[in-house]
Amino acid sequence: MLEHDVLVIGGGLAGLRAALEAQKSGVDVAVISKVHPVRSHSNAAQGGINAALTDRGDNWEDHAYETVKGSDYLGDQDAIEILCQEAGQAIIELEHMGVIFSRDETGHLGTRAFGGQQKARTFFVADFTGQAMLQVMYEQMIKARVRVYEEWFLTSLVIEDGECHGVVALEMITGTLQIIKAKAVIMATGGLGRLYEPTTNALICTGDGIALAYRAGAPLIDMEMVQYHPTTLKNNGVLITEAARGEGAYLLNSKGERFMEKYAPNMMELASRDVVSRAEQTEINERRDVDGCVLLDLRHLGREKIHERLSYINEVSMDFLGIDLAEAPVPVRPGMHYQMGGIKTDVNGATIVPGLYAAGECACVSVHGGNRLGANSLLDTIIFGRRSGEAAAIYSREKVDKQILESRVSQDENHLKEIMARGDNGDTPAKIRREMGVTMNDYAAVFRTTEGMGIAREKLRGLKERYQSVPVQDKGRVFNTNILFALELGFMLDCAETIVVSALERKESRGAHYMAEYPQRDDENWMKHISVKNTPGGPTLDYIPVTITQWQPQVRSY
Amino acid sequence: MEVTLNVKRFDPESKEQGSHFQEYNLEVEDHSTVLDALVKVREEVDGTLALRCSCRASICGSCSMRVNGHAKLVCKTKLRDVIQHDHKVLVEPMNNMPVVKDLVADMKPFWDKVRAIQPWLQPDGAAPEREYIAPNATMLHLTGVMSCIMCGACVSDCTALEVDKNFLGPAALAKAYRFLGDPRDDAGNNRLKMYGESGGIWDCTRCMECVQVCPKGVAPMERIMSLRDQAIQAGFNNNNGARHTESFSELVKHSGRLDELRLPIKTFGMFNFPALIGLLPVGLRALRRGKMPPIIHKSIPGAEKVRRIFEKVEGKK
Numbered sequence: 001m002l003e004h005d006v007l008v009i010g011g012g013l014a015g016l017r018a019a020l021e022a023q024k025s026g027v028d029v030a031v032i033s034k035v036h037p038v039r040s041h042s043n044a045a046q047g048g049i050n051a052a053l054t055d056r057g058d059n060w061e062d063h064a065y066e067t068v069k070g071s072d073y074l075g076d077q078d079a080i081e082i083l084c085q086e087a088g089q090a091i092i093e094l095e096h097m098g099v100i101f102s103r104d105e106t107g108h109l110g111t112r113a114f115g116g117q118q119k120a121r122t123f124f125v126a127d128f129t130g131q132a133m134l135q136v137m138y139e140q141m142i143k144a145r146v147r148v149y150e151e152w153f154l155t156s157l158v159i160e161d162g163e164c165h166g167v168v169a170l171e172m173i174t175g176t177l178q179i180i181k182a183k184a185v186i187m188a189t190g191g192l193g194r195l196y197e198p199t200t201n202a203l204i205c206t207g208d209g210i211a212l213a214y215r216a217g218a219p220l221i222d223m224e225m226v227q228y229h230p231t232t233l234k235n236n237g238v239l240i241t242e243a244a245r246g247e248g249a250y251l252l253n254s255k256g257e258r259f260m261e262k263y264a265p266n267m268m269e270l271a272s273r274d275v276v277s278r279a280e281q282t283e284i285n286e287r288r289d290v291d292g293c294v295l296l297d298l299r300h301l302g303r304e305k306i307h308e309r310l311s312y313i314n315e316v317s318m319d320f321l322g323i324d325l326a327e328a329p330v331p332v333r334p335g336m337h338y339q340m341g342g343i344k345t346d347v348n349g350a351t352i353v354p355g356l357y358a359a360g361e362c363a364c365v366s367v368h369g370g371n372r373l374g375a376n377s378l379l380d381t382i383i384f385g386r387r388s389g390e391a392a393a394i395y396s397r398e399k400v401d402k403q404i405l406e407s408r409v410s411q412d413e414n415h416l417k418e419i420m421a422r423g424d425n426g427d428t429p430a431k432i433r434r435e436m437g438v439t440m441n442d443y444a445a446v447f448r449t450t451e452g453m454g455i456a457r458e459k460l461r462g463l464k465e466r467y468q469s470v471p472v473q474d475k476g477r478v479f480n481t482n483i484l485f486a487l488e489l490g491f492m493l494d495c496a497e498t499i500v501v502s503a504l505e506r507k508e509s510r511g512a513h514y515m516a517e518y519p520q521r522d523d524e525n526w527m528k529h530i531s532v533k534n535t536p537g538g539p540t541l542d543y544i545p546v547t548i549t550q551w552q553p554q555v556r557s558y
Numbered sequence: 559m560e561v562t563l564n565v566k567r568f569d570p571e572s573k574e575q576g577s578h579f580q581e582y583n584l585e586v587e588d589h590s591t592v593l594d595a596l597v598k599v600r601e602e603v604d605g606t607l608a609l610r611c612s613c614r615a616s617i618c619g620s621c622s623m624r625v626n627g628h629a630k631l632v633c634k635t636k637l638r639d640v641i642q643h644d645h646k647v648l649v650e651p652m653n654n655m656p657v658v659k660d661l662v663a664d665m666k667p668f669w670d671k672v673r674a675i676q677p678w679l680q681p682d683g684a685a686p687e688r689e690y691i692a693p694n695a696t697m698l699h700l701t702g703v704m705s706c707i708m709c710g711a712c713v714s715d716c717t718a719l720e721v722d723k724n725f726l727g728p729a730a731l732a733k734a735y736r737f738l739g740d741p742r743d744d745a746g747n748n749r750l751k752m753y754g755e756s757g758g759i760w761d762c763t764r765c766m767e768c769v770q771v772c773p774k775g776v777a778p779m780e781r782i783m784s785l786r787d788q789a790i791q792a793g794f795n796n797n798n799g800a801r802h803t804e805s806f807s808e809l810v811k812h813s814g815r816l817d818e819l820r821l822p823i824k825t826f827g828m829f830n831f832p833a834l835i836g837l838l839p840v841g842l843r844a845l846r847r848g849k850m851p852p853i854i855h856k857s858i859p860g861a862e863k864v865r866r867i868f869e870k871v872e873g874k875k
Binding site: 043095128202479 | 569601602609616618634636662672673678679681685688693694698700
């Protein structure tokens with residue numbers, strides 16, 4: 001039986017950072033990922049990573065305050081303080097590992113402006129910061145000789161006596177299921193964007209870790225908080241970085257007006273994402289749109305700056321729309337981008353299930369609360385990836401070995417065989433996924449209503465029913481992506497249900513959650529997290545108070 | 559738009575040996591990519607088709623495969639740019655790698671070679687308390703290679719790798735270049751020595767395929783040429799590759815054109831009989847086809863002008 005002290009699930013930035021830290025503390029660590037680590041969705045983070053460096057005249061309290069304000073006072077301030085205090089050191093450490101951050105004219109690290117923040121504190125590599133960081137983090141994995149199970153797909157967690165003791169996973173290239181025993185497991189599986197159609201997220205972002213932890217008894221929190229990014233490309237929903245606006249781009253409506261004047265007179269285009277997305281959607285709904293979009297205008301930045309700092313988004317807008325950003329504005333609209341909620345953890349990544357940790361987008365500490373600031377997600381992966389790696393290593397050292405029966409694998413094997421044995425009924429995982437995606441995008445988006453959420457809940461119930469008998473065409477074992485889609489769809493449907501029930505519960509508007517019937521923030525009744533737990537009777541809700549340290553809620557305007 | 563994807567299929571579990579082609583007729587949007595079409599097949603027509611893909615935006619590097627015979631990132635490839643007169647598009651897995659199933663290539667050899675170049679920053683001594691100071695222009699220059707997404711397109715279409723499995727290949731060597739160009743890395747000489755060994759920078763045949771197929775403009779071959787330059791500058795010129803390059807330019811400088819008979823002698827050394835005897839079959843074939851260079855090599859008219867060009871260029875360096 002394969003066995004490790006610490007097993008990290010997911011090869012993105014949170015997972016790799018966790019693995020490196022665990023390895024450094026001398027325990028035996030491995031990473032398992034359903035794609036090669038450098039294919040992970042951390043790649044897609046474009047704009048940068050936030051940190052307040054004191055030698056730049058910045059301070060972490062300002063960063064923390066703006067993160068708290070950005071979260072619409074739903075973020076836990078103890079966790080946000082850790083995030084912002086440790087950020088500076090993390091940037092220096094990344095630089096030492098080899099990330100080729102952009103410099104200023106003195107050769108020191110340079111910064112750019114980002115949304116929801118008064119100071120320019122976003123460190124960056126052109127507009128592919130995530131990719132540049134992920135490549136370097138993977139270099140460090142090669143250097144440290146950490147074992148990576150590439151293209152292994154998680155089917156379940158091994159839970160015995162309420163503790164996590166490893167996983168069952170499918171080796172895709174052979175199609176065999178195996179147990180990998182571990183004293184501690186760190187979930188770092190990223191987001192769940194594919195619940196929505198369209199989304200900026202990659203096809204692999206299917207909420208696997210969130211659903212598996214939920215099934216294993218770990219509660220999820222803040223699931224109703226789904227971020228719509230203000231600038232996603234017309235047609236295919238590909239992301240256009242906030243750095244475009246950070247560098248000075250304008251948002252225009254069909255009349256050519258910089259409409260953000262009306263919604264955020266001080267911060268304009270650099271208000272926080274929930275605010276900008278709602279503003280755009282309002283313009284679109286009130287018919288000041290251009291073909292269902294608003295326009296992002298970069299022309300005044302000049303070709304040189306675009307080429308030097310925003311080359312990737314110029315590449316994608318040329319590729320997909322034939323638009324040269326130096327010549328013409330590009331049509332954009334709000335698109336599903338990020339899940340603020342996730343597996344509830346403490347500041348060391350621990351869930352309530354002993355032996356199970358989580359970090360990155362699949363986790364919720366909660367540092368993002370109701371709305372994540374741009375360039376805080378990369379920071380989240382690095383800070384809480386490191387902390388969970390350290391904590392899991394310590395836990396694994398004190399943990400005595402537990403016997404796991406080889407036969408545990410047969411549960412999952414039987415499930416696979418049952419799916420493959422289903423007869424054709426005209427349905428496919430793709431059809432169900434698309435209906436789910438459209439439903440979520442119609443009803444659980446920028447503007448929500450109780451009625452719409454109710455429709456979504458009913459619709460999801462029907463899709464879950466259909467899911468029980470959905471057949472797959474591919475009956476082989478080697479690299480059977482067909483069966484993986486079916487399994488992923490099961491994860492996504494579970495996640496979708498938790499989003500909708502949490503959103504129905506929150507009877508106010510806060511951060512990314514805007515309910516037409518309750519347009520105001522209601523601190524008296526709703527300054528609390530909604531937690532959702534899997535029980536035999538379905539999702540069960542509970543409340544968790546928000547931790548406040550030094551910032552009392554105030555009116556939020558930009 | 560109507561399209562027929564002609565897809566090379568391979569099922570390792572099938573009783574039938576080898577691969578076969580399968581056609582899929584589809585109706586797609588005018589702006590669709592090859593990936594859009596393949597995903598449509600997988601979701602609506604044939605769930606057994608295996609391929610890798612993830613980000614749909616040319617950043618994850620998953621979906622490299624050959625389209626009409628050349629490696630492409632299919633999420634970045636518009637159907638209308640590759641469709642033939644008969645509406646057909648040929649789709650095959652990457653070359654120079656074993657096939658796992660259908661369009662899925664086994665990239666293990668690719669990653670083994672990336673690992674072989676010691677792909678991590680190797681500074682000398684302890685790190686400074688704050689960041690390393692580095693000129694922005696240098697870092698900007700490195701973003702050109704750092705934008706490599708390890709998709710494997712260049713390796714798929716590398717003509718040197720086709721005949722020389724030992725060759726590190728364009729992707730690994732482009733990554734190698736990134737460390738040589740990084741002012742924080744202090745292992746330069748070790749690296750140049752290592753990359754100059756058999757299978758390294760001198761094995762590239764300069765066919766330009768990697769430059770053409772790279773979807774991110776990394777231009778691996780140009781990086782390899784720069785590494786050669788750096789290796790010679792650093793004095794790592796005691797090998798066939800470096801001697802070949804130096805002799806080539808020396809001979810052209812001398813007579814205005816290449817003395818093809820003296821080139822191997824200067825490259826391998828006058829008394830390196832095994833290597834020279836190894837060239838005999840080539841020589842005999844050339845002789846048979848009337849392509850043997852003249853025994854007595856003559857300078858071209860105006861050879862001294864060529865020499866002056868060389869001197870001018872060398873003066874500029």
